[in-house]
Amino acid sequence: MLSVRMFFSKKGSVRYISHLDISRAISRALARSGLDIVYTEGYNPHVRLVFIQPLSIFQESIYEAADFRIHNEDISFDEITAAINRVLPKGLEVMHTAAPVMDISECAYATYSIKLDTDMSDDEVRDELSGEMVINKKTKSGYKDVDISEFVKSVSVKDGVVEMTVCAACNRCLNPALAIGYLGDKVRSHLITRTGLYNEKMEKFI
Amino acid sequence: MNTDRYSHLLSRVEKPGRYTGNEYGETQKNLDEVDTRMCFCFPDTYEIGMSNLGMKILMGCVNRLEGVWCEKSFAPWVDMEALMRETGTKLFSLETGDSLDKFDIVAFTLQYELCYTNMVNMLSLAHIPLLSKDRGEEYPLIIAGGPCTYNPEPVADFVDVFSIGEGEEAIPELVELYRKCKKEGKTKKEFLYLVATTLEGFYVPSLYDVEYNEDGTIRSFTPHDGVPAKITKRIIKDLDKVYYPVKSEIPYIETVHDRIVMEIFRGCIRGCRFCQAGMVYRPYREKTPDVINACAKECFENTGYSEMSLSCLSVSDYTRLPELIDKLLLWTDEKKVSLSLPSQRIDAFYEELMEKVMSVRKSGMTFAPEAGTQRLRDVINKNITEEEILSACRKAFDGGRNSLKLYFMNGLPTETDEDIVGIANLSQSIVDEFYSVKRPGRKVEVGISVSCFVPKPFTPFQWEKQDTMEELRRKQMLLRDNIKTRKIRYSWHESKVSHVEAIFAKGNRKLSKALLEANKRGQRFDGWDECFDFDMWMDIFASVGLDPAFYANRQMSYDEILPWDHIDCGVTKEFLIRESEKARMGVTTPDCRTQCSACGANKLGGERKCCR
Numbered sequence: 001m002l003s004v005r006m007f008f009s010k011k012g013s014v015r016y017i018s019h020l021d022i023s024r025a026i027s028r029a030l031a032r033s034g035l036d037i038v039y040t041e042g043y044n045p046h047v048r049l050v051f052i053q054p055l056s057i058f059q060e061s062i063y064e065a066a067d068f069r070i071h072n073e074d075i076s077f078d079e080i081t082a083a084i085n086r087v088l089p090k091g092l093e094v095m096h097t098a099a100p101v102m103d104i105s106e107c108a109y110a111t112y113s114i115k116l117d118t119d120m121s122d123d124e125v126r127d128e129l130s131g132e133m134v135i136n137k138k139t140k141s142g143y144k145d146v147d148i149s150e151f152v153k154s155v156s157v158k159d160g161v162v163e164m165t166v167c168a169a170c171n172r173c174l175n176p177a178l179a180i181g182y183l184g185d186k187v188r189s190h191l192i193t194r195t196g197l198y199n200e201k202m203e204k205f206i
Numbered sequence: 207m208n209t210d211r212y213s214h215l216l217s218r219v220e221k222p223g224r225y226t227g228n229e230y231g232e233t234q235k236n237l238d239e240v241d242t243r244m245c246f247c248f249p250d251t252y253e254i255g256m257s258n259l260g261m262k263i264l265m266g267c268v269n270r271l272e273g274v275w276c277e278k279s280f281a282p283w284v285d286m287e288a289l290m291r292e293t294g295t296k297l298f299s300l301e302t303g304d305s306l307d308k309f310d311i312v313a314f315t316l317q318y319e320l321c322y323t324n325m326v327n328m329l330s331l332a333h334i335p336l337l338s339k340d341r342g343e344e345y346p347l348i349i350a351g352g353p354c355t356y357n358p359e360p361v362a363d364f365v366d367v368f369s370i371g372e373g374e375e376a377i378p379e380l381v382e383l384y385r386k387c388k389k390e391g392k393t394k395k396e397f398l399y400l401v402a403t404t405l406e407g408f409y410v411p412s413l414y415d416v417e418y419n420e421d422g423t424i425r426s427f428t429p430h431d432g433v434p435a436k437i438t439k440r441i442i443k444d445l446d447k448v449y450y451p452v453k454s455e456i457p458y459i460e461t462v463h464d465r466i467v468m469e470i471f472r473g474c475i476r477g478c479r480f481c482q483a484g485m486v487y488r489p490y491r492e493k494t495p496d497v498i499n500a501c502a503k504e505c506f507e508n509t510g511y512s513e514m515s516l517s518c519l520s521v522s523d524y525t526r527l528p529e530l531i532d533k534l535l536l537w538t539d540e541k542k543v544s545l546s547l548p549s550q551r552i553d554a555f556y557e558e559l560m561e562k563v564m565s566v567r568k569s570g571m572t573f574a575p576e577a578g579t580q581r582l583r584d585v586i587n588k589n590i591t592e593e594e595i596l597s598a599c600r601k602a603f604d605g606g607r608n609s610l611k612l613y614f615m616n617g618l619p620t621e622t623d624e625d626i627v628g629i630a631n632l633s634q635s636i637v638d639e640f641y642s643v644k645r646p647g648r649k650v651e652v653g654i655s656v657s658c659f660v661p662k663p664f665t666p667f668q669w670e671k672q673d674t675m676e677e678l679r680r681k682q683m684l685l686r687d688n689i690k691t692r693k694i695r696y697s698w699h700e701s702k703v704s705h706v707e708a709i710f711a712k713g714n715r716k717l718s719k720a721l722l723e724a725n726k727r728g729q730r731f732d733g734w735d736e737c738f739d740f741d742m743w744m745d746i747f748a749s750v751g752l753d754p755a756f757y758a759n760r761q762m763s764y765d766e767i768l769p770w771d772h773i774d775c776g777v778t779k780e781f782l783i784r785e786s787e788k789a790r791m792g793v794t795t796p797d798c799r800t801q802c803s804a805c806g807a808n809k810l811g812g813e814r815k816c817c818r
Contacts, residue, residue: 013209016222017458025230025458031541032510045542046512058217087510089230089458189217 005100014091019054038069061194110168122157207303223459224252227300231455244311249324257463262451277301297331306332316354319710320733357663357770362411363718371439407440424767465513475798482662488807495530574613578628609651617659617673630688658704666785669762702740708758714769776807
């Protein structure tokens with residue numbers, strides 16, 4: 001059995017598609033790719049597919065990662081990449097596939113590039129996003145005030161584009177849309193693109 | 207499409223994936239090479255429309271024509287509609303994002319009466335004048351097809367041309383005639399006359415005049431000079447040779463039927479007297495197992511779906527079912543594709559077959575006895591006995607199932623309280639059947655779902671009146687009070703919805719007025735509980751001077767001119783009258799394989815197993 005980590009991008013109109021739907025679309029693509037994909041055992045077999053860090057609806061990404069396995073070990077990663085790209089819907093594209101190096105649990109941070117449509121100056125945006133950010137967040141036990149600044153590792157702003165590094169571990173994770181939401185009505189619209197996944201030492205997640 | 211055009215809307219609605227297109231397998235063409243643009247509209251949400259096999263078939267048939275591009279559009283959900291109206295955005299197609307008024311042909315499929323308001327609303331959202339008579343040459347041709355068009359009259363004022371019957375051959379013919387006329391610079395009026403007089407299976411309502419009697423019934427229905435008095439529905443004679451959408455698009459967001467659908471036959475040999483589909487889809491025609499199997503394989507390879515269901519009116523009537531299942535299972539097991547067999551008749555329930563099919567995934571089991579007593583089942587010609595029902599349930603329980611779902615109807619012609627109590631008794635017998643044998647650690651659940659009878663055109667019950675809503679409600683409560691165990695889960699349909707459905711099902715042209723008024727008042731999505739507004743509907747009918755009871759609760763006589771009499775769906779009125787009379791006497795009619803009952807669908811032709 002061959003473990004495969006697939007690195008892919010999600011751009012354009014697929015940003016309107018939720019994680020669950022993307023996950024189903026990729027499962028189906030794998031099923032029709034002709035690759036000898038490993039399915040889960042049991043009454044309801046489905047493609048064994050694990051996403052490193054789900055991406056929210058309305059966001060694009062140039063660095064997504066997901067793991068699956070195939071039975072056939074005599075196949076090159078380039079062939080796997082090509083086979084999947086042949087059958088992926090528009091907007092999703094595999095950049096490359098490789099054997100997983102890091103464990104999923106090592107994923108700790110994600111970087112985002114966020115384009116804002118706002119009259120605020122870069123400095124104003126940076127100041128707002130660098131201090132304490134208390135938001136009213138929906139949790140399992142109702143709404144709660146949370147300071148999300150503790151999940152933000154770094155922020156820089158240039159020409160209306162925010163570059164942010166935020167937590168992206170499975171148990172400690174921030175959706176950058178919440179930070180942008182903190183800016184309120186002063187932001188007319190925004191486009192969030194995830195640009196990378198990293199481990200605790202800020203090494204690229206591979 | 208490039209969604210940037212609509213990003214200001216998409217970021218503000220629920221499930222934006224309904225409006226973005228770009229599905230895997232979507233048909234894209236180069237507009238420079240296209241001379242005729244069609245938009246296929248499904249007047250309900252994306253999730254429902256994308257589940258419709260007919261839409262995939264017909265879009266595929268049109269897109270096979272060079273120079274023609276058929277795109278698609280759906281009714282935007284209420285949040286999107288509000289934003290579109292607020293921003294002045296016209297309803298658009300999902301392939302190019304162009305607004306519907308830019309197209310040559312806008313086609314609607316009418317699958318159920320409660321979507322009529324959505325069709326009108328979609329025209330309104332596209333800024334296209336609603337009534338045919340108000341649309342000049344600059345506006346698209348509006349066409350409609352689908353099961354509801356067997357009685358096209360309630361929407362006759364909105365639609366330029368109706369396609370009656372199966373469309374795989376008819377729609378491309380219409381499109382080709384349109385192109386020819388467009389090239390020759392013919393007017394819309396000239397084109398419509400040519401459609402009515404040279405093509406088969408098309409109804410152009412503006413070429414017929416209706417006069418009414420004082421009591422509101424129809425006095426005369428007169429075609430213009432040279433226009434045929436009757437429009438005979440089209441059928442596909444050889445299903446093995448007809449186009450099938452093996453490469454249709456796969457939606458991103460989850461749809462209602464998100465799976466491979468394989469059609470195995472059309473028509474029905476049974477003749478249940480309430481069932482419109484069983485009459486209007488005749489004659490019975492099968493596809494051969496090899497053709498279905500090859501098609502199914504291709505569908506899987508193109509889609510990667512993990513579920514496949516066989517589509518037809520009653521799967522166990524397929525003469526070569528075991529052979530087909532064996533062929534399919536040869537590869538579906540290995541590919542982890544689960545097979546579901548919907549619409550089983552209880553009497554033909556093969557335990558062995560189900561064992562096989564269940565080997566991959568367990569799917570739910572549903573039976574439809576429709577009525578609670580033998581007398582009433584005979585009236586409706588549902589040819590099954592209580593013993594057959596119980597024995598089928600026993601087999602299902604022995605096979606490991608703990609739950610079953612049963613469909614019934616109330617308000618059927620001749621129904622008495624005894625028949626209603628019979629539903630409770632039959633359900634109780636099924637529960638008792640489960641416990642008649644020791645089944646350690648297992649509990650049974652019998653779900654019964656009871657809908658209200660709606661008389662439909664082209665059935666032996668087309669002349670019947672619907673029970674009043676009060677009576678339907680009384681029967682629903684009577685049944686509830688007669689269910690004595692929690693092992694039976696009872697649900698029923700809202701009688702108000704069924705009442706409006708009956709009005710439109712049996713409606714005439716005057717109902718176009720009500721639909722127009724409904725659109726003014728913002729009515730749409732009547733099939734959705736959250737949008738259906740009964741009081742508003744009653745107010746609408748009153749305001750346009752129509753009496754709901756005239757349509758829904760009036761017994762019609764055999765010699766009355768019916769609003770749909772100009773449509774010929776194959777089965778003859780004589781046959782329907784014979785069946786109606788037999789129903790009154792509680793006499794059953796055998797299925798078409800046992801004995802031909804001369805329904806008349808034979809004349810439409812085609813190779814088939816029965817009707818010989």
